[in-house]
Amino acid sequence: MMAGTPIVEDETPPTRDTTYYISDGNTVLQVENTLFRVHRSMLVKDKSTFDSMFSLDAYTQNTEDVVALSNFIAEGESDENPIRLHGDKADEFRALAWALYSLPAEIAVSMTIQANDLQLIHLARIAHKYQFRSTEMWALSALTQFHSNSPASGGGSPPVQNLVQITELSILCEYEPLRNAAVAKWNRLLGEGRAVAVAIGVAERLNLRKLLGLAYYSMMLKGREVWDSDPQLNARQRVRLLSGHYNLIKLCEDLPNTPPRLTHDSSCIRKGKCKNAFGALWKLVLTTKEGGLVGQVMKLQSADLLAKVMLAESVVRAYVEGNIPQLDLSSVEGAGEVQMHEKCLPIALAASQDKVKEVQEHLVEWFSDVV
Template sequence: MTQIPPDNHLNTSFSSFMQADPSSPITPKLQLQLSIPIATRDPEYYISDGNTVLLVENTLFKVHRSTLTKDKSTFDSMFSLDLDLRSHTSSHDASIGPEGESDDNPIRLQGDTSDEFRALLWALYSLPHELMVALTPKANSLQLFHLARITHKYQFRSVETWALNALTTCYTRPIPAPSFDEADGPTLSQITELAALCEQRELLDAAIMRWKRLLGEDKDVALALNVSERLNLRGLLGLSYRSMLLKGKDYWESDPHLSRSQRVRLLSGHYALGRLWERLPNEPPVLTHSTRCTGGSTVRCNQAWGALWKLILDMGKQVLPLQYADVLGKVMLAESVIRALVEKEIPTQGTLDGMPWCKENALTVTSSKVREIQDSLADYFSDVA
């Protein structure tokens, strides 16, 4: 019988025996064998009339090959290959029978967890009304997460699509939607990685929205940075670096979750954004003029717009405690002030008199500038000179 891979913990009865009689002639080989946990049959998916035994972690599953080959999964080609190999089985292998036909010689699945494989079997064996629960507020988000991961790995295409859609419904449902922080569910990092791996855009957007809320609350900044860098989520990466930038150099140096390369990129970003900020007050976004703004009016309009832009951006230097390199914060401030002026929420004090027909356009181009800087933030945090 092929031995099951050892666990890190000694069998309790063996440990007790050794303490009672330390002089007992136990060989190292026997000690290792006694410390190996015994594989146990899954209470639900060790099916009596199944024809294939699989070992996942330390759990034995007995199921039907025909069920695992549904959806043209990887198991279909795996079992076909197995049939070809059986014709070349040695006499030694024959003594314990073909792989997968007994508990003594199960098919071993590497890299999977028993929870993942159990979730797969749940989807393949459940009745329709049992599956429908996954589309309700009573859905088991962790089970759906395991299902999506393992169906992606083994190419159960239609089941994977269904699982991802159910998981997306679970996390985008208005009320009551589960929190990414629930102890019995997948973490936000796990959901983000799964959505990126499976290219599930809607689920990824929901996860990124949650990361942005955390950054706004100044929480899990290093974690967001590392996840977005690993998965190349450019929009989230830029915002994560900005949030870390605002914490200051002393904080970067002490945060154990940041690598040396990331600290270099933060210094680079501080320098690059600082240079951008020096230029920006004198470089107003190009204003699109109203059809009523022609001739000399266009010149006066451009002059008034340039003066207004510089005035508002200088507020970021002189009036409000915004950090020097927080260019995004400053243009967001500019957008808020211009909106308040256009919508007459604050006195204009003549600042809009020179652009009577183009003030709404000024707000439009400012909003575009905010998006442009936000979308390109990650580019400023580079370790390339």
């Protein structure tokens, strides 16, 4: 090529959509590099943004606006002068056309486990943008049902990228049921040690604090070699992991001596001794010791605070329900009289359950930017 010769970009002409370029349609739209020909009457359903776009009431009757209106109406009459929808994707508009033109039997499939969740994601996003309100709510409801019923792992698992998109969509549309379904699926993935770095990124970007805490916690348990080698983690996130590891080790060291606060039944007249007995049970479960029921704590990582409080809760539950032999609490330092009041036992279990919830809720707070 000679110097100074202008470079001419080869622009590929748009192509007609194979399904939704309808021969008797009266409006042509271009989305990305795809042409759609649909009926204008379909686009103005549900009092959408298109209704305002096509309405004469949107314009005042001065000369300039009449000219603008005539130019706008001319758009969409041919392939050469389509209405261009900027910022949208062809797959999104195709999903909208599917929703507008599908038969009831086709729509019904979307409320089952056989649904195409990516199609529903595209539909909900474009319906939200153009204010197809009832279509948006229907798509969000269908997505919630699909992701509430489908498994998070195995052959039925949707791609992680789809899960990222429904999480973003739930925030964009402020639709709490879908957000809860998405977070539940993230939690199951994290429990399997999958997509942890992706979950950290999504939770930070969308400010999902409980999910963020669990994601950092799951990554922390993988060990520093994994943190340092994972290309999806940045330097600040690695600092937060180090900080969390340090903080949680300290909490785990103090945990045997800090049982949950125990309230008492009104019939309990020896509250101090009852409290000591519960504290002895809590300490016995969480003290490192070879063998026996409580030896399970030795199998846990030193910073695995959540697993330790869950272990303690499960042993307290078994103790309260009489499913394990009476433990010898007398050997625990400071136990004193080791018999809890009978009616305080379910209160102790509830306190243990609250401790698990507290740790889950506040995990993110231990992963600060400063070690």
